Amino acid sequence: MERRGSTMQMGGGAHVLLLPFPVQGHICPMVEFSKRLASKGVRVTIVIPTVSAATKSMKQLLAAQPNNSSFKVELISDGSEHLQKLETAEEHSERFRRVITRNLSNLITNINKNASIDSDNSEDEYDNDDYPLKCIVYHSCMPWVLDIARQHGLDGAPFFTCSSAVTAIFHHFYEGVLKIPSKHARISSTTMLLPSMTAPLGFNDLPSFLSDVDAYPAHLKSTLSQFSNIAQVKWIFCSTFDKLEEKVVKWMASLDWPVKTIGPRIPSTFLDKRLDDEKDYSLSLFKPDVETCMKWLDSKEAGSVVYVSFGSLANLAKDQMEELAWGLNNSNYHFLWVIKESEKEKLPINFFEDISEKGLVVSWCSQLQVLAHEAVGCFVTHCGWNSILEALCLGVPMVTVPQWADQTTNAKFVADVWKVGMRVKVDEKGRITKEELVMRVTQVMEKEIGMEIRKASLMWKQLAKEAVDEGGSSHKNIEEFVAQLRCMIR
Ligand code: UDP
Numbered sequence: 001m002e003r004r005g006s007t008m009q010m011g012g013g014a015h016v017l018l019l020p021f022p023v024q025g026h027i028c029p030m031v032e033f034s035k036r037l038a039s040k041g042v043r044v045t046i047v048i049p050t051v052s053a054a055t056k057s058m059k060q061l062l063a064a065q066p067n068n069s070s071f072k073v074e075l076i077s078d079g080s081e082h083l084q085k086l087e088t089a090e091e092h093s094e095r096f097r098r099v100i101t102r103n104l105s106n107l108i109t110n111i112n113k114n115a116s117i118d119s120d121n122s123e124d125e126y127d128n129d130d131y132p133l134k135c136i137v138y139h140s141c142m143p144w145v146l147d148i149a150r151q152h153g154l155d156g157a158p159f160f161t162c163s164s165a166v167t168a169i170f171h172h173f174y175e176g177v178l179k180i181p182s183k184h185a186r187i188s189s190t191t192m193l194l195p196s197m198t199a200p201l202g203f204n205d206l207p208s209f210l211s212d213v214d215a216y217p218a219h220l221k222s223t224l225s226q227f228s229n230i231a232q233v234k235w236i237f238c239s240t241f242d243k244l245e246e247k248v249v250k251w252m253a254s255l256d257w258p259v260k261t262i263g264p265r266i267p268s269t270f271l272d273k274r275l276d277d278e279k280d281y282s283l284s285l286f287k288p289d290v291e292t293c294m295k296w297l298d299s300k301e302a303g304s305v306v307y308v309s310f311g312s313l314a315n316l317a318k319d320q321m322e323e324l325a326w327g328l329n330n331s332n333y334h335f336l337w338v339i340k341e342s343e344k345e346k347l348p349i350n351f352f353e354d355i356s357e358k359g360l361v362v363s364w365c366s367q368l369q370v371l372a373h374e375a376v377g378c379f380v381t382h383c384g385w386n387s388i389l390e391a392l393c394l395g396v397p398m399v400t401v402p403q404w405a406d407q408t409t410n411a412k413f414v415a416d417v418w419k420v421g422m423r424v425k426v427d428e429k430g431r432i433t434k435e436e437l438v439m440r441v442t443q444v445m446e447k448e449i450g451m452e453i454r455k456a457s458l459m460w461k462q463l464a465k466e467a468v469d470e471g472g473s474s475h476k477n478i479e480e481f482v483a484q485l486r487c488m489i490r
Contacts, residue, residue, distance in 0.1 A: 014485040015043035015115070015131035018071075018159075019104070021139040022050040022078075024312040025386045026161045027099060028281045029239045030139070031071075032265035033159070035282070037122050039275055040482045043131045044284070045072045049100050051081060052207075054285040062282055069177070073283070076103040089218030097144055104145070108133060108152045122216075137237060140226045155488070157235035158226065160386050163241050164248040164261070165413060166207055166406040167226075168196040172209055174227045180206075180213055186233050191450070196251035198417060205412040208404040230257065235481060237261040239385065241467035241474050244392070244418070246459070248321035257420065259475040264389040264464050270368050271393050272468045279369055286312070286364040291338060291366045294373070300334050303377035306441055307396075308340040309369050310382040310403065320431055321346035324401075327437030328359060333445055335359045336370065376422075378444045380437075383407035388414060395461035397421055397453045400441045401432060419456045 007443035016037060029046070034044040048055045059073050079099035087095065115132035133154055139144035140158035149156035160167050168421045170192050172178035180203075191200035203211050209220040230236070240263045242249050252259045267276035280288065297305060308328065310316065310482040325348055328335045337345070338440075342364050348354075367387070370376060371394040381387045382418070383402045388410050391398050398421030415423040422440045424432045444450045 004138045011075070013043075013131050014041075014135075014482070014488070015111070015133050016451065016485065017047070017111075017133055017136045018046045018147060019049060019136060019138040019142065020046070020159075020161075021141055022048055022052075023056065026139050027283050027384055029160055029161055029263065029265040031283050032267065033137075033237070033262055034071045035275060035290075036262075036265070036478050037482065042334055042456070042482055042485065044070070044135075045111065045340065046076045048105065048283075049076055049096075049104070050078045051075045055082065056363060058283050058285055066201070074107060074108060076100065084239075092203070093218070093222060097142075099276060101144070101148055102258075104148055105151070106156070107375075108136075112152065112239070121455055134485055135234075137235075141222055143225055143229050143269075150202060155234045157233055157237060158230070159239070160226075160404045161238040161239050163388075164238050164252065164259075165197065165414065166385075166409050167238070168251060169194065169201075169206060169210065169229055169409065170223055172196070174224050178210075179424055180210055193469060197247045197248045199412070201409075201412065205409055207406045207409050208466050210241060211408065216404075217391070232414075235260050237262050239265060240474075241464060243445060243463045243467065255335060260481055261467075262474050262477055262481075264393050264468065264474075266393055270372055270390075271465055274469075278300070279365045281368075288364050288366040289362045290366050290369060291408040293360070293362060293370055296336065296360045297373045298380065300375040300381075302336055302374045303445070304371075304443065305330065305375045306333045306378055306380055306399075307376045307430050308380040309365075309367060309387065311384040311387060311400070312340075314340055316343065316403070317348040322348050323434045324437060325351050325431060327434035327441075328430075329355055330434055331438045331441050332443065337361050338361065338365055338367075338374075339411050367393070378441065378450075380441065383410040383414065383447040385410060388442055389464075392420065392457070392460045393464045394420070395457045397444050397450060397457045399411050399437075399444050401437075418460055420453060420455070420460060456465070 018030050018034050018083040020027045031046060034046055040045050059075060064071055064203050077099060078096050112132050115130060133156060136145055136149040137157045137159050140160045143158065146156040154239060178194060186203060189305055191202050193200045209216045209223060213220060236257050236259045238259055238261045240261050242261050249259060249261060267278055267281065269279055326339065339361050368390055371379060371390055376396060379391045379396045380399045380401055381391065383400050385406060398414050400414050400421050400423045402408045402411040413419040422444055423435050424440050427433055444453055464476050466472045469475060
């Protein structure tokens, strides 16, 4: 078993700074990546670029945990705590970039000032500040961090938290290979086979920033900016594994991108069990109601519960929430539904009285522990990339209910490429009806019909484990990165 933060090997002393974008789905895989680096003796400082109440309490929670010495967490301000008025998307990204550039630069200067050049002398004392920084791994949506790294003489590497297929699709658009006709000039049945893809895609399978290029201009601009300096970076980390996206990963390599697939990154307890690890992500912006969920699940038969979650950023229309609510209540299965506090008011009146013992609603759960529970038979998911990887790792079949961003593309791959789930169809108003939800859930849950999906789920679970096990593709990529870091002189 690899012990976190305990292995100091010859030529050690590498110190890496990781900068996730401050949303849950971006923090999780980067923290798990940090733990792996730390288990190999790399010093890691995770910098969360905001000082909100949630990140402060997250840092306190981490400090209270035993075994927390594998990485340090620093919070830096993005200036949002001083805001007097609502900002436009452009003002937001300009302020974020300006304030983070200044505060990140100051932090790097301080770390390097404290760093002792002869770091090998202090192997027993864990203090990141003893080690000069060598590299910044930043979320790919902040490509300008490469300039900050360079100004301090460091290497920089983007970390893509989405699927590589999604990254490739955006790159095809960036390069003009993928051309998207305006909505009224399209034939809706048209499909496209892009150079990096195994399956043809329809317009509705594209990320929503592209299927409707006018709908989210600021998001599209920011996503495309990821490629602005990609030819200059030393490594590109992707939260996926080779076998899952073989053709796309090969296509990326054919562009001479220095890609390192390092996924799936979920706590070791749930996959390879090679780290002395926790049962949940170490940094969570929300507090899970673990006991209530586990007790309730323990009282249910194996494979009898439908788990439903729309992720950390869910914001569904009221009529859609109502349809889903009645769909779940009309199905033959128990359900555990995560609904953020702010969304609960969209539920039908008397919903809680009506569901009685059939369903449990919580504001946040430990999704990994829920998916790992034998009572859970399927996952109705919004198709956030982390949720997909977690379901794959735990062998849980899915019913996909994508909302926006990359979720539409992820849903396509779940249903038609990896064949580990079914996609719900929307009606002419773009809504999922209760009847459609009941039908898809039943198809996945029923023993006969869902058999092939369950078989495929178990196959991907095995392949995910192999990727992170000793000698697997993701394991090798992390070993190589660590070896390269150690060879770097600063
Ligand atoms: N999650 C959780 N508890 C919940 C709901 C979600 O721990 O009740 C976690 C989930 O395990 C995943 C992350 O939140 O790691 C959500 O990330 P994802 O990429 O799936 O979706 P996003 O929130 O970014 O839309």
